[in-house]
Amino acid sequence: MYVLQSYGQLIKTIFICRYLLSKTLRKRINAQLNKGEQLHGLRVYLWFGGDGIIRKKQEEQQQVTVRCLNLLTNIVIVWNTIYIxxxxxxxxxxxxxxxxxxxxxxxxxxxxxxxxxxxxxxxANFELNNKGLRPLRKLNNF
Known part of the structure; x- marks a missing residue:
């Protein structure tokens, strides 16, 4: 057991040294953290009307509430991914x-x-493209 703990500490120490010495690694990690925060922001945005508090007392109802939020979040992510x-x-x-x-x-x-x-x-007065998607908006900035 002690050997595994020491090995884990060694790996953490090596990672921390790499992190402190590499600006590109720090940027990559920061970018991923920002994506995680954006996902959290999406969940908060989708969960409205309850101030982010699960008001159900039964565990089964709490799980239904959380699963619905997960389903809605996944729907938005799939939609966004397809259009991106x-x-x-x-x-x-x-x-x-x-x-x-x-x-x-x-x-x-x-x-x-x-x-x-x-x-x-x-x-529904717009035509879908051959993939069944709505047309993209035209931007004049590009």
Missing amino acids: QEIINQLYTEEHEINDIDFGHISPAPFEHINRLGKYSFN
Whole structure:
């Protein structure tokens, strides 16, 4: 047991030394932490009306609440991932230069486009592309 603890401490020490000596490693870790925080922000944004507190007393009902939040979070992430990929494909098609490093900055957890309150419009007067996706919005900034 003592050997395994010492081995674990050795691995942690080596990692800490690498972390302190490598600016690129620190940047990569910080970027991943930011993505984790963005995912947490998405969950907080999706969970409204209860101030983030599970008010159910029975464990089974608490688990249902948490599973619903997980399902909703996963739906948003899949939706975002599909449309982010579609945007990347369009940029490739339009022959924009995309560096592989740029992909490290993309997160599937943005939520600014989600309207969780207010009016919803289900206008079906748009055509879907051959993949069954809605057309992408045109931006004039690019």
